[in-house]
Amino acid sequence: MGDLVKVKTKELEEFTKNVFLRLGMNEEDAWVSADVLVRADRRGIESHGVARLQRYVDDIKRGVIKIDAEIKTIVETPVSLVIDGGGGVGQVIGSKTMKRCIEKAKTNFICLAAIRNSNHYGIAGYYTLMALKENMIGLSFTNSAPLVVPTFGKDAVLGTNPISVGVPAGEERPFLLDMATSTVPRGKVEVYARKGDSMPKTWATDEKGMATTEAQRVLDNLAARKGGGLLPVGGEGMLNAGHKGYGLAALVDILCGVFSNGAVGPDVYGKKGQPSEVAHFLGAVNPAAFVGLGAIQEKMDYFIRMMKHSQKAEDQCCIYVAGEVEYLAEEANAESLGLLKKVFDNLNTIGKEFNLTLKGELG
Amino acid sequence: MGDLVKVKTKELEEFTKNVFLRLGMNEEDAWVSADVLVRADRRGIESHGVARLQRYVDDIKRGVIKIDAEIKTIVETPVSLVIDGGGGVGQVIGSKTMKRCIEKAKTNFICLAAIRNSNHYGIAGYYTLMALKENMIGLSFTNSAPLVVPTFGKDAVLGTNPISVGVPAGEERPFLLDMATSTVPRGKVEVYARKGDSMPKTWATDEKGMATTEAQRVLDNLAARKGGGLLPVGGEGMLNAGHKGYGLAALVDILCGVFSNGAVGPDVYGKKGQPSEVAHFLGAVNPAAFVGLGAIQEKMDYFIRMMKHSQKAEDQCCIYVAGEVEYLAEEANAESLGLLKKVFDNLNTIGKEFNLTLKGELG
Numbered sequence A, B: 001m002g003d004l005v006k007v008k009t010k011e012l013e014e015f016t017k018n019v020f021l022r023l024g025m026n027e028e029d030a031w032v033s034a035d036v037l038v039r040a041d042r043r044g045i046e047s048h049g050v051a052r053l054q055r056y057v058d059d060i061k062r063g064v065i066k067i068d069a070e071i072k073t074i075v076e077t078p079v080s081l082v083i084d085g086g087g088g089v090g091q092v093i094g095s096k097t098m099k100r101c102i103e104k105a106k107t108n109f110i111c112l113a114a115i116r117n118s119n120h121y122g123i124a125g126y127y128t129l130m131a132l133k134e135n136m137i138g139l140s141f142t143n144s145a146p147l148v149v150p151t152f153g154k155d156a157v158l159g160t161n162p163i164s165v166g167v168p169a170g171e172e173r174p175f176l177l178d179m180a181t182s183t184v185p186r187g188k189v190e191v192y193a194r195k196g197d198s199m200p201k202t203w204a205t206d207e208k209g210m211a212t213t214e215a216q217r218v219l220d221n222l223a224a225r226k227g228g229g230l231l232p233v234g235g236e237g238m239l240n241a242g243h244k245g246y247g248l249a250a251l252v253d254i255l256c257g258v259f260s261n262g263a264v265g266p267d268v269y270g271k272k273g274q275p276s277e278v279a280h281f282l283g284a285v286n287p288a289a290f291v292g293l294g295a296i297q298e299k300m301d302y303f304i305r306m307m308k309h310s311q312k313a314e315d316q317c318c319i320y321v322a323g324e325v326e327y328l329a330e331e332a333n334a335e336s337l338g339l340l341k342k343v344f345d346n347l348n349t350i351g352k353e354f355n356l357t358l359k360g361e362l363g
Helices: A008-021 A026-040 A048-059 A088-110 A125-133 A188-194 A215-224 A242-258 A265-269 A293-308 A326-330 A341-353 B011-024 B027-042 B049-063 B090-108 B125-133 B186-195 B215-224 B244-259 B265-269 B293-308 B326-334 B342-355
Strands: A004-008 A074-078 A082-085 A112-117 A137-142 A164-169 A175-179 A279-287 A336-340 B002-008 B074-075 B078-084 B112-118 B137-142 B163-167 B173-181 B278-285 B338-339
Touching: A004 A008, A004 A341, A004 B173, A008 A026, A008 A048, A008 A336, A008 A341, A026 A048, A026 A088, A026 A336, A048 A336, A048 A341, A082 A088, A088 A112, A088 A125, A088 B090, A112 A242, A112 B112, A125 A137, A125 A164, A125 A175, A125 A279, A137 A175, A164 A336, A175 A326, A175 B244, A188 A215, A188 B074, A188 B163, A242 A265, A242 B163, A242 B173, A242 B293, A265 B293, A293 B244, A336 A341, A336 B049, B002 B342, B011 B027, B011 B049, B011 B338, B011 B342, B027 B049, B027 B090, B027 B125, B049 B338, B049 B342, B074 B090, B090 B112, B090 B125, B090 B137, B112 B244, B125 B137, B125 B163, B125 B173, B125 B244, B125 B278, B137 B244, B173 B326, B186 B215, B244 B265, B244 B278, B278 B338, B293 B342, B338 B342
Parallel strands: A082 A112, B078 B112
Antiparallel strands: A004 A336, A074 A082, A112 A279, A137 A164, A137 A279, A164 A175, B002 B338, B074 B078, B112 B278, B137 B163, B137 B278, B163 B173
8 A cells, every 4th residue: 555654634634725725715615625635534535535636636727626616506495405516616515505404404404405517525424424513414415427337238327426324323423324336436446456456246347348357457448438337336237236236326316417407427527628517415404303313312322232232243343333434533533644655745746836835754 | 936827907906905994994094005015016026015915914913013003293394204103004104104295395395204113014116106196206215124134243133124216207217216225135035045046145144144155044044033134235244345235224224213213123023022113214305396397307318318328238138227127017017917826826815704806817
């Protein structure tokens, strides 16, 4: 994996925010754009962390992401919103919409929002975490660039389309599901390609649409758009229930792209020469819509303990609950965290242009 | 698979309704209880069809399912309901609650309902179909008897907890996802046990909690509660993303059992000597909460055609959309359908007690 450089979490947040400020964002937008990225690193989801800062910088410079986009409300009811993000910053559009959902759910119990014309919004779980902070149930889904093949299909027409749902607990940590609907993300295929390892057959297909263990071949085919791609959860065909992962990936595309009348499937890429058109679906649900916060927290603690304390499979120490591993990482990374040297160096390369330096300690 | 007996669909509905009437149900309740079962057969989901009538008859006679249960509203807001089914008939509680959700969503855009103290409610998709009939988006989830092991767990503490979401289309058939969150249902393991075939390793675990190909062993262990059970979608461990199926199964339990303050996990079985306490979660969403029915139907047609017309994997003729195979079956079974002779004979055995006969034609 390469050497790690230890950086102070606060300094990483400050550095990242300053890059966004120098790119012309206002204070509030720069803060949230940085917070989404660093939060991913803090929660151990490095694939979605500051390693992606370069892409955001490039997209903002090229005008693919418009930092001065106008966010328009297309439809508003007491319990729903349809938002047009105007090609703006996904993190800004997402967090502003989630805030409105939470406010509306405080008085109207539920608010669901479909968002079109946005960009990559980082980890889906960031927005569910916002709801959890207010003791609400949070929902967050997004479509994304086409990388996933439908069951019996040859071409990647669906994104890795994640599902995130968060539910508050009492003494236990919240339940926080945040999962791509593909078996693995592209990053995992890249790791296998670098090592030259054989992939499990449930991960990806070749240019004929058949399951393959050859990681580099999958990446080459995706780059050349020659066919094949990532497999939905469950893998190829129906024997291991790949059609279920495919159904979930399609569902996410519908919630995001159809309910907002935005882009779906391969259109998320944007038409030729046009910016990408990512769509999201966010929601906040007030526990008072059901049996109330207290009863839900108590039953959640009971449910979580029941699972965690049930018998383990041979040689296994622990049963984890969705989000638990990420909460443990976040607790460990509160003060400082380790970045791959490659990522750390890249951040300082980005920083140079803006007279910004990130300090770090090798080892 | 055994011989098939052809029966008229209308006669099967009439026969099944009459059995429920003779058991003491009123006309409306008997009709919906029969309709849920026959609808499953019509849609090609025989595992949830009239083959289960015997179980319902037995449970009603033993008082496990109470046909005169009072259905109580515990919480009501403009956009939500919490219902206590009083141990009544799952189909009656489910359909009555879904009707209320649809009515409320007509004026208030969204209604979500958590239901406790119910019983098996048949196919989850029945209730989403109710919403689709009114051009609404439908949601239906239920917890169920513990058969599924969590990732790294040895014991079955979760149900096969299905997820169903239906979205109306225009000229295309609606999108209707209806999937258990286990790789396969128990019925599929039973088929492999009867044939003595080796199961794929993603289906189930043995008494030590390790993936196994031995179907009979899994069934024996489940019957003796010796450990092991069905695997969540994605299979054992995390390599093929079994933790995602596990996360979804847990989510369904939370929506149903936690939000209603009902039973979760192994408690769904009911405490010793007590009736089972199944919990459901239903919802109806008015397309007017988002971009409206017309725009959603148009974009759904576009999305469905995009997927169906995309390139096929080698040797594959077709890409299906969730629900499509079941809609094709329903169209084919409109007039008559084939029942396994074993099932047909069992129905007539049940009928004998009530002076009811179901006619059928072998072959």
